[in-house]
Amino acid sequence: MTRYWTPRAVVFGIIAVAGLVGTWTYNAIAIIERTDFLGDWFNNGPAVGSLTTDLLVMAVAGGAFIVIEGRRLGMRHLWAYIVFSGLTAIAFTFPLFLMNRERHLERQRQHAAAHGHEAEPGASGQGSTVPA
Template sequence: MTRHWTPLAVVYACLALTGLVGTWYFNALAIIGMTDFLGDLVSSGPAVSSITVDLLVVAVAGSVFLLVEARRLGMRFGWLYVVGSALTAFAFTFPLFLAMRERRKTELARAAE
């Protein structure tokens, strides 16, 4: 069996490892410090740092996917979704991209008929 590690697969694997190490580092600090994880969410502490790393890694991975997928489908200005996430929120731009992606896939499927 041959394993195929494309550059994109390596990027995603590195992001996964970063997410694991980054979040669990702060989770371990919370456990060692015997802090109230949920209580830290509303104040400060390792829980906030863990969630920050979590969301940051997801946003980076989602941005990579978004850019690659936009190019693959021939969607112009895919980079604007990434820039827009800095101005609004990734929670807005990523679902918006997914909606536009579905529209583009439907358009391509109809053109192929």
């Protein structure tokens, strides 16, 4: 169970849980109170508009990073992070991706060590990767 869990993976996992709990606490309140969630999000003045734009641009950049980095490393099911970010929160799915990325890199490092290879640059997040 603890195989491939690095300290960085644990930190990203904790951040993912905090992102899920934090966002869905407010989502649940909005659902219970039957508020106009999207109306509140888009129509509450320039400050909210600024935060909305900030979040959307970060979500697009995060989604691009997930696809580009995930493909580079040979990770699977990248589409799930994108889809579930709309159903849960990017504050959950992006750190979840980072957690799984760390675990993937650690698996590559252990695979390389077990087969007598030095970890290639991709195993530390740079350059090409060792096949899993």
